Amino acid sequence: MKLENLGIEDTVVDLKPLDHIMGKHAFIRAGQWDYERVTYDYKIGSNENNITYYIRIQGYALEGDVDRGNAVIKLLTPLLGKHYYPHGVEYGEEENFPENLVERANKILEKVSDELKELKGE
Template sequence: MRLENTGIEDSIVDLRPLDHLTGKHAFIRAGQWDYERVTYDYKIGSQEKNVTYYIRIQGHAIEGDVDRGDAVIKLLTPLLGKHYYPHGVEYGEAENFPESLVERAHTLVSKVADEIQHYKK
């Protein structure tokens, strides 16, 4: 599910402050990057058996290189996904998400977006 109107989409920010701000809000990049893209995930446990939810913030380098740490990242519209063990994460609009989870996802992404405003290019 796309999380529209969070204020983060189309933001342009240097990789280092982006890594810091997302980490501060428990969004983890870990090994989820390549030379041109970054992905930050926030994991949310569930009472449902073998189900975990993820909020995903993604971006792509418009300048520089993620590997060298000098990239300038343009952020995309965040996603809310549902991980089905052992099959993977589904982000489709056909997925059903509890309204409280959608609200929480919007709040978490909006907090990151507010802080990114200070570092936008």
């Protein structure tokens, strides 16, 4: 599920401050990158059996290299996904998400968006 209109999509930011902001909000990049793309995940536990939810923010390098840490990243629209053990994460619009989970995800992303705006001086 796309989480739109939160001010994150199309934001352009240097990789190092982006990593810092995302880390402050418990988003993990870990090994989820290549030379041109980054992916940050935020894990949300669930009482549902064998189901975990994730907020995912992806971006791609407009210039520079992620491996070298000098990339300028353009962020994409955040996604809310549901992990089905052992099959993987589904981000499709046909997935059902509890309303309180969507609200929680939006609040988390609003905090990230606010910090990104502060960084950009908006």
